[in-house]
Amino acid sequence: MRKTYRYKELSFAIADDDDVNFTVEFVSDGNIGQTVINVPGSNDPEIEDSGTKFIGKGKDLRGETTICVTDVANLLPDEDEIRIRFIVNGQLIIEHQNLKSEEERPLIILSIKFPKS
Amino acid sequence: MIKIIVGIIIIASPFISGAQEKLNKLKAPSSPASSILGLQPTTVLSPKSYRSLETALFSNFVNGSGNTVIPNDFSLEFTPYWTKNHGLSIQEYLYPKSSLDQFIRNSSFSIASTQKFILGDSTSTNGLSFGYRTSFYFGNEKDREEIDINTKKLRDNKRILANLAAISNGLIENKKVTNQLEFIDKMKNNIFKAINESGIFDNIKDAEAITNSIITEIALLPQLDINAPDKFLNGVDSIIGNKLSSEKIFNEYKAYIKERYGFSVDFSYAFLLNFPTNQFEYSFVPQQSFWITPSYRFEDNLSFLKILGVLRYERYQLGYYKKFFANTQMYENNIDYGFSVSTEFDRFSLNFELVGRKSNSNIPSGTTDTNGNELFRKEKNYDIQYIGSFNYNLTDEIVISYNLGNRFDPITNSKNTLVSMLSLNFGFGTPSKNDIDLEK
Numbered sequence: 001m002r003k004t005y006r007y008k009e010l011s012f013a014i015a016d017d018d019d020v021n022f023t024v025e026f027v028s029d030g031n032i033g034q035t036v037i038n039v040p041g042s043n044d045p046e047i048e049d050s051g052t053k054f055i056g057k058g059k060d061l062r063g064e065t066t067i068c069v070t071d072v073a074n075l076l077p078d079e080d081e082i083r084i085r086f087i088v089n090g091q092l093i094i095e096h097q098n099l100k101s102e103e104e105r106p107l108i109i110l111s112i113k114f115p116k117s
Numbered sequence: 118m119i120k121i122i123v124g125i126i127i128i129a130s131p132f133i134s135g136a137q138e139k140l141n142k143l144k145a146p147s148s149p150a151s152s153i154l155g156l157q158p159t160t161v162l163s164p165k166s167y168r169s170l171e172t173a174l175f176s177n178f179v180n181g182s183g184n185t186v187i188p189n190d191f192s193l194e195f196t197p198y199w200t201k202n203h204g205l206s207i208q209e210y211l212y213p214k215s216s217l218d219q220f221i222r223n224s225s226f227s228i229a230s231t232q233k234f235i236l237g238d239s240t241s242t243n244g245l246s247f248g249y250r251t252s253f254y255f256g257n258e259k260d261r262e263e264i265d266i267n268t269k270k271l272r273d274n275k276r277i278l279a280n281l282a283a284i285s286n287g288l289i290e291n292k293k294v295t296n297q298l299e300f301i302d303k304m305k306n307n308i309f310k311a312i313n314e315s316g317i318f319d320n321i322k323d324a325e326a327i328t329n330s331i332i333t334e335i336a337l338l339p340q341l342d343i344n345a346p347d348k349f350l351n352g353v354d355s356i357i358g359n360k361l362s363s364e365k366i367f368n369e370y371k372a373y374i375k376e377r378y379g380f381s382v383d384f385s386y387a388f389l390l391n392f393p394t395n396q397f398e399y400s401f402v403p404q405q406s407f408w409i410t411p412s413y414r415f416e417d418n419l420s421f422l423k424i425l426g427v428l429r430y431e432r433y434q435l436g437y438y439k440k441f442f443a444n445t446q447m448y449e450n451n452i453d454y455g456f457s458v459s460t461e462f463d464r465f466s467l468n469f470e471l472v473g474r475k476s477n478s479n480i481p482s483g484t485t486d487t488n489g490n491e492l493f494r495k496e497k498n499y500d501i502q503y504i505g506s507f508n509y510n511l512t513d514e515i516v517i518s519y520n521l522g523n524r525f526d527p528i529t530n531s532k533n534t535l536v537s538m539l540s541l542n543f544g545f546g547t548p549s550k551n552d553i554d555l556e557k
Binding site for chain 1 (some may be wrong): 207282284347370375
């Protein structure tokens with residue numbers, strides 16, 4: 001069974017009318033991955049590899065926990081680790097790192113709350 | 118022989134028992150430095166094994182008393198570029214923008230040493246060698262096709278899995294379900310939708326069938342504990358991944374990247390440094406080599422086959438050999454040319470090489486022309502080498518290699534052309550404290 005890395009109880013305070021932009025940054029070389037951010041409503045934003053997506057206004061993200069899932073794999077024979085930064089509005093909320101000897105295609109799950117600032 | 122096998126097992130056991138710390142599968146070493154020092158008898162250097170650091174400890178693990186000892190011969194190959202992260206995307210990695218990028222990324226440096234570099238009078242001395250190599254790959258249309266197909270398959274797969282994991286985790290984290298039945302009920306439509314919309318199946322019936330099969334297996338999982346749901350959720354992800362062949366898709370792509378279709382060429386250089394009196398201040402560079410190794414990986418039905426050519430120029434310093442190998446016939450300039458064929462099946466690989474050597478030297482004739490200039494006579498020689506190699510991965514980190522064949526006339530004991538060499542190679546990735554703990 002492949003390894004799942006869970007980061008729970010993450011929190012980012014934000015005002016009601018502020019935009020929330022979510023960024024995934026692949027730091028190590030040669031990752032290939034898909035990130036889905038499960039927000040209230042039917043249109044979950046998706047990020048292919050590295051990138052930034054608007055996921056809603058602060059007030060849209062209240063109440064529920066926002067789940068962000070990155071399914072990633074590293075195909076490079078030269079690379080020894082998988083390192084990914086997760087950023088909200090330019091602020092690092094978590095940096096994931098694992099050795100490929102531990103898992104080459106990890107599933108990374110973030111549970112984030114967006115309380116009122 | 119039994120002692121050697123016992124020694125191998127003793128040394129290999131920490132690696133075998135520590136199999137949970139799996140490292141990348143290793144290939145037999147073939148660094149320029151180990152080749153020029155004679156630690157590997159083959160002339161054709163196979164492409165390097167894509168590791169930022171590669172080490173090789175060669176045989177001699179057991180001494181005459183049966184005790185395990187540190188080997189006399191050692192080699193290490195180091196690729197500086199890959200010790201740092203650059204945030205390269207897979208596309209940037211597979212299709213470098215310029216030849217300069219390839220040159221830098223593939224540049225590796227090697228060093229090898231032996232404490233048993235034997236001179237003509239049987240004196241055992243220290244030999245050190247240093248090597249450099251880089252390689253260039255020239256893809257073709259078939260390669261691009263293969264990469265595109267594999268990328269699409271992997272991306273589609275990841276899109277489905279990430280979507281479903283986001284939904285399933287969201288359902289439980291936000292308390293939208295209270296038990297396994299409610300979970301299955303809410304997930305069923307989402308699973309079908311994600312699979313059907315991905316287009317990985319040609320018809321809706323296949324998408325329905327795979328959805329039903331996933332749901333059946335989820336129902337068989339141990340009961341969902343809503344307060345500790347991680348194990349259950351991991352099980353769900355695992356079922357979906359297995360049904361959609363995630364691991365197979367990943368492994369096929371990874372294997373292809375290691376051996377891409379098309380043409381590549383390696384350039385290598387190495388030189389040997391000898392300390393004939395074992396004093397640091399007194400050294401010679403008796404031998405230098407420059408290799409060009411073009412290789413081609415066939416497509417489709419012949420994809421198991423790889424053909425490598427070799428063109429090597431080797432230069433010997435005649436003054437050194439005259440002094441320390443008094444009774445040997447050496448040639449200053451040597452050109453080797455030939456090819457090798459290799460194939461790989463799971464844990465073992467086979468290689469055969471056939472290489473010709475053309476040598477010549479300009480020897481002072483001891484006479485002068487009418488203007489008083491020294492005259493030289495040219496001496497020539499031809500030789501041939503053919504060697505078969507067998508490599509077997511004992512584990513992903515340990516390769517045992519055996520070479521058998523006929524080599525070029527060696528410097529000393531020129532009739533002794535038989536090659537029968539067993540070597541053992543341990544591999545480490547970029548090591549960290551946690552990686553290399555031999556006591557585990």
